[in-house]
Amino acid sequence: MTKEHVTLWVQTHPLTPVHIDCAITVMLKILDGKCKMPTTEKQIMEWLYDEVKNQPSMLLNTSVHDLIQHARENLDDAMKS
Template identity: 60%
Template sequence: MTSEQVATWLENHPLSPLYIDCTVAVMLKILDGKCKMRPTEKIVMSLLYDQVKYMPSQLLDETLHSLIATARDRLDDEVFKMLIYENRLLAETAISRPVMKKFKAFIREHGLLESTEET
């Protein structure tokens, strides 16, 4: 899936601020190496994150976006690995499991991801 396809999908399936938080949390999981998605799904979720990172969220702090941007280029840096880890835990604490499950079901039911892999 391309960036343009993800943008079109997002236009047809707008995300709530809470689902934007879920997207950010998945991006943190990807960067932390804790995401169980297949590599192609991680790419799609990264593309989705790139589309929504400028949109308002409900629970998570906007400063996460600068951390994510820096960490994407510096994942070999132990300081950034620890910051991503800590912020992933905070995000997972802020977003309830039922909300994350509904988000995952939503993106699968609406065709962004096809598999049933867990994140």
Template identity: 45%
Template sequence: MNAAHVGDWLCGHALTASDIDCATTVMLKILDGKCKMGAVDKTVMALLYDAVKHRPGERFGDEYHRLIAAARAASSEGMRNLIYEKRVLAETMLSRPVMKTFKAMLREQGLFAGLSEDDESLA
């Protein structure tokens, strides 16, 4: 698994502004430690976020991206709490069905195809 896999997938799959918001929200959930995805799925989602964070979302923009960058650079209890608060806020702005539809679309469209928890080439 590497960024090229995600980049290749993105070349064939247009994401909406709402999808960008969903990717941002998933990244917040990964960072606050509440994400229940496996390691490979988390890596794929982080790579997806990195590939699309420059694209405009409907609701979330530079403030969220700066916060995510700061949390990735230096994790602390205070930062995790702030990320948690922003994630909860983001999840209230996006409906649960929107997030479920986004995640289902990624699976159905093959973003995770052929990847397993045994994949040793995680980027």
């Protein structure tokens, strides 16, 4: 799976606002180290988040994206794996 595959998938399978919330929530779990997914699946979910982050969500407001961006820019080595 590549970033391009994820981009195409999102274009052909639009997500609902509640599914956008789920993608955001998974991204937060990845960043806080509590996500149990294999590394390859985490990468796919990060790509998915990047593709849908500007779409409307149901419950989470846009300030969460600033938090995610800040966390991504300031990960320590332990959190990067």
